Amino acid sequence: MRALRALPLRPMNDVRVRFAPSPTGPLHMGGVRTALYNWLFARAHGGTFILRIEDTDQGRFVEGAEAYIEEALAWCGLTPDEGVQAGGDCGPYRQSERTALYQDAVQTLLDQGLAYEAFDTPEELNALRKAAEPDVWQYDASTRGGLRNSLALGADEVAQLKADGAPFVVRFKTPEADEAVVFEDAIRGEVSFQTAVLDDKVLMKADGLPTYHLANVVDDHHMRISHVIRGEEWLPSAPLHVLLYRAFGWDHPVFAHLPLILKPTGNGKLSKRDGDAGGFPVFPTNWTDPKSGDTWPGYREQGYAPEAFVNMLLMLGWNPGDERELFSAEEAAEEFSLDRVVKSGARFNPDKAKWFQEQHLRGSGSAPHVAALHKLASEKGLGWDEDACTQVLDMMLERVTFLHDIVDTAWLHAAPTDFNAKLVKKKWKDQTSGYLEDLASELAALEDFSSEAVETRFKAFLEAKELGFGQVLLPFRIALTGEGGGPSMFDFAAFLGQEATLQRLRDGMAAVEEMRNHD
RNA sequence: GGCCCGUUCGUCUAGGGGUUAGGACGCCAGGUUUUCAUCCUGGUAGCAGGGGUUCAAAUCCCCUACGGGCUACCA
Incomplete structure (x- = not known):
């Protein structure tokens, strides 16, 4: 058994990182944190922060999601250096517009015998999985020989199937000899997997679009990504990615798998439904589902300052090594490093989120908030000029959590009608x-x-x-x-x-x- | 079930062989304040369990437990 070992040898002088969400809905705070850590890492090393839209799943595409992502990032101050809106030399930045690249890549693998075509229908596969229960059935070296693919079928049979227009996918041919895939994760250290437990993942779907694995590896290579900083949910597929880079003959980027954000109470990772029960937003800004018309609350509309929201996210899984907790994005960028990212999942604490907001509000006195309060007051028709706003701020800053709490305090602008x-x-x-x-x-x-x-x-x-x-x-x-x-x-x-x-x-x-x- | 990752106060975390195990949120008490809040002081509370290794283990190793993720022609 030979250990495949690929250590990060790349110098830190050309850092390029990407945030690569799917437009399948609004970005939630976990996604924003991933974007933040990428942004911070790029800033810390004078690198480039890229926004790539991974829209290869036609079935899950959601109208407006991409615009939401751009806007939410902008509100947080995490503006991409390259991306759909920002432009750049490595575009297009939407995967749906890069299909030729994936086709080429997959053909290269096919030509070298590192991938193969598979004609099995989803129904056939489901039946096999069902039949194997309670065991888990896998499409891999032990089963691929008995299935309908270009490895098991004769060349003429494959040609006939294709001539008949039978739909097929392209699968990665996992190396048959068991070996350990070992790589150095920038957060976790050495991580190791045996290839024997890997299955032959679909690289190209029947609709001609790539799966995440293919598109991600191909794009990260062509976009010269130096560090892949992404959620821990990707750790199990990292060995496949390492194998893919090797199949293409490319160096793989440094991987860094971030811990997940967990629910405040109960089990599991934070999901959009938790906000309802806990009375806190899960999304950076309001999101209205285009199908149902339901609106989900956002931190922005709740009254959070983006700086406070970002600061809260920053400290959920990273620390500077001393006892400071209050950071501006610029300050954080100066000392952000991946080796100070914690390894374990963090429970989100709504109380602490409020604390960050209060600290931000009170941190530098009234002056920075005069314009914002004036705007709020004008919208409410309170008739406060900027002087009045300053006076109100001086009186109220230490008694509220959000700026809008001030305009919501009725007796400030109208005689009371209720007496305690x-x-x-x-x-x-x-x-x-x-x-x-x-x-x-x-x-x-x-x-x-x-x-x-x-x-x-x-x-x-x-x-x-x-x-x-x-x-x-x-x-x-x-x-x-x-x-x-x-x-x-x-x-x-x-x-x-x-x-x-x-x-x-x-x-x-x-x-x-x-x-x-x-x- | 399998694979992988993780585990320090209720929560976020520092500490990585010798520490009175530190900070923050929350909570409680006291002080300041015309009230409330802010602010200050103090308190509460933790190394998952069991085996090793060592003169010495929160820290290194192993096992167990627990938590998390993945296990799709989704990302």
């Missing part, structure tokens, strides 16, 4: 309204209505009346917001302005007295 009944019962005494009446007069007399001025007058008022903060401030807050929590009331009063503050104070008092009378 429990709080009123507990904190609003018979004398309270009297205090507030007096406070209103004090505030009405103010000429400067800045936060500091309101605070000064408020404190002087308490002192004069010999009252405690809690006796007046909380009722004041209730009258103005209807709630017991929130920003500094002095800041808020200044933000509202004198007139609106007094108006809310009087209306709030009236409403609360009304409530108390009905109790």
Whole structure:
């Protein structure tokens, strides 16, 4: 038994990586993470990030999926250097437009006896599998001799079948002598498979389109891909790919198989249905299924900043080796390396995702968010100019998870209509309204209505009346917001302005007295 | 079933022969704050099990268990 060993000898000076999704639906967060790690690796080595669309399965093609992929990547800031939209020297970047290449490749293999034509119908194969149960039936060296293929049939028989227009596929002829296929995975280290357990995979389907295995190897070679960074679900077919590269006489790229993202609870990998149950999105942006019309939520529409979403994904399976967790894409690109990618699957944690969003929101203060809040506020018709937005941000940034939480906080832009009944019962005494009446007069007399001025007058008022903060401030807050929590009331009063503050104070008092009378 | 990959607090992870096994999320408690939140301090909680190797094992080896993936004319 001879060990076939192919170590990565390629220097890191021409890094070319690709993200190669199928347009069979929206990209989910696992896919985005794969794209991210590819992008980061390219950036870290001054390489090229390529987007290739693997649309060789006509049956699973979904309208709009390709556009979704491009848009979702763009939102995440993972713009391809080469691809359908970006262009490039190695195009076309849609596999459906590269069929001649695959045909040539398959012919080369056929000519060398490294592949063969098989006429067995799916029905025949299914029957064989069924008959073998509970054992597993395989199309391989032990069975291919008794099946309808160009290895077992005579040349004239094959010619006749083809003349009759019988559909056929091309299968890879797995080497008969058992050997170990050993390769070095950049994340896992040495990985080894025995060829004896491999089956003769279909390379070219009856419709003339290649399967993933063929198209992937041929394209990765022609696109001069240096590192194949993909999900762990591809690990079992990696030996086939190594064998294919060898059959073509090509060096294979470095492989790196990423661990999968698992469900927050329960068993298995994260799937699109988990979001429903867990109350979190699985997709980067909203996706509407063109057939059913169902819409799936996206992180973008939920209010996540792309930087936060990407940061969260980054840390789900990679770490810098120290205790930092907050990274911009540029910072991450500087130190990303495959040997710091963890080997085991990671359970997705929605709480932590929110934490990343909050960190991103608060990280650099109000200024970076003014424009975005202004846009949101305008859409809601709140009439806040940029100054107002800055003030609101200063008050609210540390109390919300998403920017839209701010415009969703009704009392910020409209007098409250609901007053927390429990709080009123507990904190609003018979004398309270009297205090507030007096406070209103004090505030009405103010000429400067800045936060500091309101605070000064408020404190002087308490002192004069010999009252405690809690006796007046909380009722004041209730009258103005209807709630017991929130920003500094002095800041808020200044933000509202004198007139609106007094108006809310009087209306709030009236409403609360009304409530108390009905109790 | 077969093949392959994996296993450190509930979760994400650092640590890769000698560590009081570190950090983060969550949770709990205390402090700061007019409230809430932020922030600060502290606490909770972990090396899957069993065999080896070694003076010494979370760390190396083997077995078991468990988890995951693959096993299509899907990717």
